[in-house]
Amino acid sequence: MRAAIYNAYGPPEVLKIQDVEQPLIKDEDRVLIRVHNASVNVFDTLYRRGYLPTRLDNGFTKPKNHILGIDVSGTVEAIGKNVHRFKIGDHVFGSCFGSHAEYVSPRENSLSLMPKNITFEEAASIPCAGQTALQALRNVAQIKQGQRVLIYGASGGVGHFAVQLAKCFGAEVTAVCSTSNLQWVKELGADYVLDYTKEDFVDNGKKYDVILDAVGKRTFFSCLGSLTETGVYITEHAIYPKYHPIQLMIGSLIGRKKAKVHLTKPNDRDMDFLRSLVEEEKIKPVLEKCFSLDQIVEAHRHVESGHTKGKVVLEVKTG
Structure with a gap:
């Protein structure tokens, strides 16, 4: 699968698009998602730069985790045997690490069904923020x-x-x-x-x-x-x-x-609550711009400028 990879801390240019191994569902409560969209957050730029507090869990000299991204929207392609809330083909959104890639495998309790009245782009902007x-x-x-x-x-x-x-x-x-x-x-x-x-x-x-x-x-x-x-x-x-x-x-x-x-604590209850507010049209995400995965460097530059209006997302799925 294609993913935005960084092997060293530094400016946006350390990010490269590479082919990497697709994740497997190793745990019984995980869901394999084909990523449609993912947000780019300040969180991602801090980890990429190697901001000192982030190095405590991601390595002092070089990153241990090479794929950024903490928000996702996409389609369920496989489920672990203990997953009961979702089925193959469901459209979901939620929190997970490594979403700047074509596939991710988050735990069931970090996801929710996608609101029926918004797009994948809009859904990907919601979880973290x-x-x-x-x-x-x-x-x-x-x-x-x-x-x-x-x-x-x-x-x-x-x-x-x-x-x-x-x-x-x-x-x-x-x-x-x-x-x-x-x-x-x-x-x-x-x-x-x-x-x-x-x-x-x-x-x-x-x-x-x-x-x-x-x-x-x-x-x-x-x-x-x-x-x-x-x-x-x-x-x-x-x-x-x-x-x-x-x-x-x-x-x-x-x-x-x-x-x-x-400190934000992602969970399915809050994701379900946000989904209900969106479907009731009590809240709505505002998107400033959608970049392709190949434009990951430009997306980071934009978010790092500090003047984002609403949210910035990546278009990961093609075809």
């Missing part, structure tokens, strides 16, 4: 109806799902993004939109129950004055770890305000 936003708001912040929620980086992959999910939970949502993204983020349901190039939300005097930093550009300390007395600041552990130990330590000492670090 959608679950990150969902778990941050529902599990970590324990969001409640009527709360004021601010999403910083509202036009990005995690951010644009967070805007929609916060509205589903009945919150009043303020979305922070750049000038060119204000209108479509407003159309996602945000009650207020702020242009960070023209104003800083910390200067507007408003207090928020939840501040979700979806792009790692703010710190807990910079947001303190904008949190309510029991407010929660959240950022994502897997991508933005620079200030985390300090934020967690000091954040636990500053009154009742909290600094939380979120």
Whole structure:
């Protein structure tokens, strides 16, 4: 099978398309999927570059895992004997490592049936970003109806799902993004939109129950004055770890305000929940661009620029 391979850490050019051995279903709870589409996430660019925290599990001098990708949509081609939720021919989407290839074999409990009202491209954009936003708001912040929620980086992959999910939970949502993204983020349901190039939300005097930093550009300390007395600041552990130990330590000492670090935990229950929201048209993925697998270098460059609008996906299946 064809796959995007990297054998050394470095710039996007270390990625090459090569023929590799197709995965086998070695475990009884695994599913063999022919990949139609896969997302390109910031996660992938950090692993490719050899960002120090990622080397802890992927090798210090060179990568142990040579195929990137953590989101997938595709068709089930084979199942292990203990797989009961899926059958051959099902269209599925979910989380798995190594999805920048023609075939993957994730475990059953990381997948869901694909929503009936969206394309493979759209489905592939949901798993990582959608679950990150969902778990941050529902599990970590324990969001409640009527709360004021601010999403910083509202036009990005995690951010644009967070805007929609916060509205589903009945919150009043303020979305922070750049000038060119204000209108479509407003159309996602945000009650207020702020242009960070023209104003800083910390200067507007408003207090928020939840501040979700979806792009790692703010710190807990910079947001303190904008949190309510029991407010929660959240950022994502897997991508933005620079200030985390300090934020967690000091954040636990500053009154009742909290600094939380979120590590996404993929699971089938959350995938099923997101599928139901998509089918009920309560949330929708926004795709900026779809690259072919052969354009993997260009896709990484684009995501690494830090200005993605919604999600970027790969077209893997041909013919």
